[in-house]
Structure formats: C-alpha cells, structure tokens
Amino acid sequence: MSIKVFIYDDNEARRDSLKALMELSPELQYAGEGINCLNVIADMQTYFPDVVLMDINMPDADGIVGLKSIKKEFPHIKVLMQTVFDDTDKIFECIRNGASGYILKKDSPQRILQAIQEVYDGGAVMNPGIALKVLGYFQPQKKENPLSGRETQVLELLAEGLSYKMVADKLFLSFNTVNTHIKHIHEKLHVSSLGEAIAFYYKNLHQ
Amino acid sequence: MSIKVFIYDDNEARRDSLKALMELSPELQYAGEGINCLNVIADMQTYFPDVVLMDINMPDADGIVGLKSIKKEFPHIKVLMQTVFDDTDKIFECIRNGASGYILKKDSPQRILQAIQEVYDGGAVMNPGIALKVLGYFQPQKKENPLSGRETQVLELLAEGLSYKMVADKLFLSFNTVNTHIKHIHEKLHVSSLGEAIAFYYKNLHQ
DNA sequence: GTACCCCTCACTAAAATTAGGTATGCTGAG
DNA sequence: CTCAGCATACCTAATTTTAGTGAGGGGTAC
Known part of the structure; x- marks a missing residue:
C-alpha cells in the first residue's frame, strides 16, 4: 500500500x-x-x-x-x-x-x-x-532586565493578575512600598500604565 | 577540510x-x-x-x-x-x-x-x-475564546499596553463603548481587573 | 566617607479603572 | 416573531492606579 x-x-x-x-x-x-x-x-x-x-x-x-x-x-x-x-x-x-x-x-x-x-x-x-x-525559540532569551530583584518580583505578581493590594499582602509589604516599587518599574521600563508594564513582562521577561 | x-x-x-x-x-x-x-x-x-x-x-x-x-x-x-x-x-x-x-x-x-x-x-x-x-509543544494553544470579536480586539490592544482611551481612539469608538466591552470581558473571563484580563490573554489567547 | 542603589514606608492628589444602571439598532436562531 | 447575543453609547459613583514628594536604613563601590 x-x-x-x-x-x-x-x-x-x-x-x-x-x-x-x-x-x-x-x-x-x-x-x-x-x-x-x-x-x-x-x-x-x-x-x-x-x-x-x-x-x-x-x-x-x-x-x-x-x-x-x-x-x-x-x-x-x-x-x-x-x-x-x-x-x-x-x-x-x-x-x-x-x-x-x-x-x-x-x-x-x-x-x-x-x-x-x-x-x-x-x-x-x-x-x-x-x-x-x-x-x-526554546533558548533562554536573556533580555536585559533593568529591574531590581524586588521590582521583578512585584511585576511578576502583577502580570499574574494580582492587584497592588494583593501583591502587598503576598509579599508582606505595605501598599505604599508596592506603590513605590511600581513607580520605579514605570520609570525603568519607560511605561506609564499597568498594561504596558505587563506587556513588557510577557514580551521580554516571561520564562 | x-x-x-x-x-x-x-x-x-x-x-x-x-x-x-x-x-x-x-x-x-x-x-x-x-x-x-x-x-x-x-x-x-x-x-x-x-x-x-x-x-x-x-x-x-x-x-x-x-x-x-x-x-x-x-x-x-x-x-x-x-x-x-x-x-x-x-x-x-x-x-x-x-x-x-x-x-x-x-x-x-x-x-x-x-x-x-x-x-x-x-x-x-x-x-x-x-x-x-x-x-x-506549540500546539496546545487553542483554548476556547469566550469573547466576541470586538471584545477580543479590545483585549488585544489592552494587552499591548494601551489605555482605555487609546483603545477607543484606535478603534474609533467612544470611551463608553470601550468601557462596556471591558465590563463584558470581565464578566466572561470571571476576572475583575485589567491585570487579570491581560494575564488571561497572554496565557490563553496570545499567538 | 560619600555617593549611589535598593528596599522600605508615608501622605496627597490627580487620573484611570471598575461597576452599576439604561438604551438603541442589528443579526441570527428557533 | 421573539429572544439572545453583539456592538454601540451615555451617566454616575466607588475604587484603584498613577504620580509627586519625602524619608530612614542597609549595602557597596570608589
């Protein structure tokens, strides 16, 4: 056949x-x-x-x-x-x-x-x-991550869908601290919204 | 050689x-x-x-x-x-x-x-x-997309980092309409924030 | 030691997002 | 025809996010 x-x-x-x-x-x-x-x-x-x-x-x-x-x-x-x-x-x-x-x-x-x-x-x-x-495609694409360790951690959680308050709870931080980290994230990534930051995360930092 | x-x-x-x-x-x-x-x-x-x-x-x-x-x-x-x-x-x-x-x-x-x-x-x-x-490894990415066409389009733009206003501009819609679409997106995806919606997008719909 | 970065926290205020309701017109299914 | 879903649009109000300013302590590099 x-x-x-x-x-x-x-x-x-x-x-x-x-x-x-x-x-x-x-x-x-x-x-x-x-x-x-x-x-x-x-x-x-x-x-x-x-x-x-x-x-x-x-x-x-x-x-x-x-x-x-x-x-x-x-x-x-x-x-x-x-x-x-x-x-x-x-x-x-x-x-x-x-x-x-x-x-x-x-x-x-x-x-x-x-x-x-x-x-x-x-x-x-x-x-x-x-x-x-x-x-x-599988190679670890090591894009430069301008964020500090804590900032990266915060962004990871935000990218999972958590709110600022939830991130604060999860990391045992005050809301104000999370807020500060996020402001730094915005500055370093040259973005000005949660959506942009998460987009950056998934495009450049995820896995 | x-x-x-x-x-x-x-x-x-x-x-x-x-x-x-x-x-x-x-x-x-x-x-x-x-x-x-x-x-x-x-x-x-x-x-x-x-x-x-x-x-x-x-x-x-x-x-x-x-x-x-x-x-x-x-x-x-x-x-x-x-x-x-x-x-x-x-x-x-x-x-x-x-x-x-x-x-x-x-x-x-x-x-x-x-x-x-x-x-x-x-x-x-x-x-x-x-x-x-x-x-x-590349296959399993065909989760059901419960969103309508327009809703998917709105979510795509949000996931790119655009704000609601920018989405409205880009799609020639009023802010109110975009707002309505997003409310529907939240209902359908069982989420209650932009971050969660974008996370869903990148995990289930992107590509 | 001084400068710089990181991590932490606080207060305030503007801007954006979320959530509720209501409404019109259109389309396709039953 | 009627109903459901979709896309469009408006209003109001609560909540969250964004942004500015300030500050203390720890660590490191020069």
Missing part, C-alpha cells in the same frame, strides 16, 4: 517534476494536484490523500489557508509545508496550525521523498535551518 | 562502529572519544572538535552535564545529542541548553553522518519522532 500524495504548487514545472519524482518511487503514489487552495476541501474529499505537499506562496488561497482548512476538516491528513523562503513568522504559523513539517524547495528530491515517508510514519520533519529557528 | 567529530559513548562497540563509519567518510574526521563527560573541558581543549556526538546516558558525568559544560566554555562547538530513549523531558533540557540536534541510536548510519554534516553547516537536526514532540 503506497502513500497517496497530493501536491499544491502554482508552478506547473515544479508540479510536473514532483509528479515524475513520485512515479519513480514505488512507495509513493501521486494522488492529484492543485494550483491553489480554493477547492481544498473538495480536493481532499475527491482524492483522500495520506500526505499533502503544500506550497505556501500561491495566489488567491495560499498554503496556510489550505493547511488550516485541511487540519480543521481532515485532521488525520498530514500536511508537509514547502516554500522557497524560510520566513520565521510563517514557520510558526504553520506549526501552530498543525503542519507535520516544513521543508524548503531547495532541499534535494531524495530529502523530499524521505520527508513524505517520515511524515506518513507519524513523525515531523524540518529542514535543518528551520529546525534551528524552532529550537532557538 | 574535514569535520572533526568527537564521540562520547560508554559503549565501546558503538564507539568503534561510529569510528569505522567516519573513516569511510572523507568529509568526516574522527577526533577522539570519551566514555563519559568527566574530562569534557580537557577533551575539548586537547582535540578541539567541530562537532560532538554526545550520548546522553553515561555513568558518572552524563551527556547533559557535558552539553552544558561545552556550551558554556566553547559555545561554537556544535553538540549533537544521541540516545536510545526519546524522553521528552531530556529532549527539552537538551534544547534549552543549546544542543544542535537530537537523534536516536536506531537512526541509520547514513542519517547520523548526514546529521553531523548539517549540524556543522549551522543547521539543527531532529529525529522525526523528536521533531513531532517539539512541534507538539
């Missing part, structure tokens, strides 16, 4: 070469193709592929639209994203939406076939450059 | 086979080996490898200890973790500590050599099963 692969790509030459590539691989079966994702649901219902090889940049309905539709309606179908760019934002958007992998068009044909196989086997696949970015 | 690879593994047979494997690859050069990471700093200073293939489970000083030491003292040396288990906790600990990849011992020799090359080239490499777990 071979793996049925559906291809989305707006470039005909590329679709043809991918198709040819698959016809040379007994374990892969070309299931169909599309130039964009306008009819993605119908395509899936008609050809029921195991794996979709999805170009990102396509006119009218791009690969991310297609990915979302497929994972919403047919979550069992694996979607392998493929693009010429390694745009960080798009990578993470695809990952959040359930893509099983992210490879580049410059990757070798052998690697692409291998990726399809691995995705079909339930794994995930990333181009090494992509993987680096994804792993980089 | 071939890639100098240092191997840590407590299993002699495995070290030997990896060594043999490398001697068959002109682009890879065996630089040395260790049965644990007790002398990791000295090893690096003596053999200055480009890539370290690091077993995780070793007696006395394991691969994670070694990884941390290497990345602290020689951050330019790439470390490729290798283990028999795909233990989720260890995976993330390695990633946080700067590992360039995570592969399994059952991966094919060809794949291991390929991984070393890709790590050396500045990429990151993961076994497909590992990659699936890593990508899965």
Whole structure:
C-alpha cells in the first residue's frame, strides 16, 4: 500500500517534476494536484490523500489557508509545508496550525521523498535551518532586565493578575512600598500604565 | 577540510562502529572519544572538535552535564545529542541548553553522518519522532475564546499596553463603548481587573 | 566617607479603572 | 416573531492606579 500524495504548487514545472519524482518511487503514489487552495476541501474529499505537499506562496488561497482548512476538516491528513523562503513568522504559523513539517524547495528530491515517508510514519520533519529557528525559540532569551530583584518580583505578581493590594499582602509589604516599587518599574521600563508594564513582562521577561 | 567529530559513548562497540563509519567518510574526521563527560573541558581543549556526538546516558558525568559544560566554555562547538530513549523531558533540557540536534541510536548510519554534516553547516537536526514532540509543544494553544470579536480586539490592544482611551481612539469608538466591552470581558473571563484580563490573554489567547 | 542603589514606608492628589444602571439598532436562531 | 447575543453609547459613583514628594536604613563601590 503506497502513500497517496497530493501536491499544491502554482508552478506547473515544479508540479510536473514532483509528479515524475513520485512515479519513480514505488512507495509513493501521486494522488492529484492543485494550483491553489480554493477547492481544498473538495480536493481532499475527491482524492483522500495520506500526505499533502503544500506550497505556501500561491495566489488567491495560499498554503496556510489550505493547511488550516485541511487540519480543521481532515485532521488525520498530514500536511508537509514547502516554500522557497524560510520566513520565521510563517514557520510558526504553520506549526501552530498543525503542519507535520516544513521543508524548503531547495532541499534535494531524495530529502523530499524521505520527508513524505517520515511524515506518513507519524513523525515531523524540518529542514535543518528551520529546525534551528524552532529550537532557538526554546533558548533562554536573556533580555536585559533593568529591574531590581524586588521590582521583578512585584511585576511578576502583577502580570499574574494580582492587584497592588494583593501583591502587598503576598509579599508582606505595605501598599505604599508596592506603590513605590511600581513607580520605579514605570520609570525603568519607560511605561506609564499597568498594561504596558505587563506587556513588557510577557514580551521580554516571561520564562 | 574535514569535520572533526568527537564521540562520547560508554559503549565501546558503538564507539568503534561510529569510528569505522567516519573513516569511510572523507568529509568526516574522527577526533577522539570519551566514555563519559568527566574530562569534557580537557577533551575539548586537547582535540578541539567541530562537532560532538554526545550520548546522553553515561555513568558518572552524563551527556547533559557535558552539553552544558561545552556550551558554556566553547559555545561554537556544535553538540549533537544521541540516545536510545526519546524522553521528552531530556529532549527539552537538551534544547534549552543549546544542543544542535537530537537523534536516536536506531537512526541509520547514513542519517547520523548526514546529521553531523548539517549540524556543522549551522543547521539543527531532529529525529522525526523528536521533531513531532517539539512541534507538539506549540500546539496546545487553542483554548476556547469566550469573547466576541470586538471584545477580543479590545483585549488585544489592552494587552499591548494601551489605555482605555487609546483603545477607543484606535478603534474609533467612544470611551463608553470601550468601557462596556471591558465590563463584558470581565464578566466572561470571571476576572475583575485589567491585570487579570491581560494575564488571561497572554496565557490563553496570545499567538 | 560619600555617593549611589535598593528596599522600605508615608501622605496627597490627580487620573484611570471598575461597576452599576439604561438604551438603541442589528443579526441570527428557533 | 421573539429572544439572545453583539456592538454601540451615555451617566454616575466607588475604587484603584498613577504620580509627586519625602524619608530612614542597609549595602557597596570608589
């Protein structure tokens, strides 16, 4: 039983070469193709592929639209994203939406076939450059924290949703002291409201 | 110029086979080996490898200890973790500590050599099963959002640090309307302050 | 020792947020 | 049609946050 692969790509030459590539691989079966994702649901219902090889940049309905539709309606179908760019934002958007992998068009044909196989086997696949970015997300991003220890502690609690009074209670401080810390936080972060301070916390200091 | 690879593994047979494997690859050069990471700093200073293939489970000083030491003292040396288990906790600990990849011992020799090359080239490499777990980390962020569209929009801006007035300006609403939306947000989220609402946003809705 | 930062606390007052009520128009579901 | 939810808007009042000024003690660096 071979793996049925559906291809989305707006470039005909590329679709043809991918198709040819698959016809040379007994374990892969070309299931169909599309130039964009306008009819993605119908395509899936008609050809029921195991794996979709999805170009990102396509006119009218791009690969991310297609990915979302497929994972919403047919979550069992694996979607392998493929693009010429390694745009960080798009990578993470695809990952959040359930893509099983992210490879580049410059990757070798052998690697692409291998990726399809691995995705079909339930794994995930990333181009090494992509993987680096994804792993980089976990690296402790040590932004400069201009706040003192106590100030950081106060901001952490505020970011949890506590009011000034609750922070004072929790840290066994007077409200006035908490107030002072917060004034210093505002000065150091160049902000002037609780919301801005919390936004700074989650963007720069959290975990 | 071939890639100098240092191997840590407590299993002699495995070290030997990896060594043999490398001697068959002109682009890879065996630089040395260790049965644990007790002398990791000295090893690096003596053999200055480009890539370290690091077993995780070793007696006395394991691969994670070694990884941390290497990345602290020689951050330019790439470390490729290798283990028999795909233990989720260890995976993330390695990633946080700067590992360039995570592969399994059952991966094919060809794949291991390929991984070393890709790590050396500045990429990151993961076994497909590992990659699936890593990508899965990004998934769970789809909590139900009980807020209406406009309410969500208001909360997004508040979470960016804007005041009620600024939100009103930005959305071309009256302050009163923004106020009403926020009251509804408080009711729906079961919170009673801006801080709590923003905390909810960053924990459940953001991204 | 002096200067600087941190942590603590107090008082005051202005500004913003929270909370209550009320109201209109629109839309979609039953 | 009716009801519910949404988006819009206004008013009032209590509460909280923001901001200013001042101050004592502890620690450290020069």
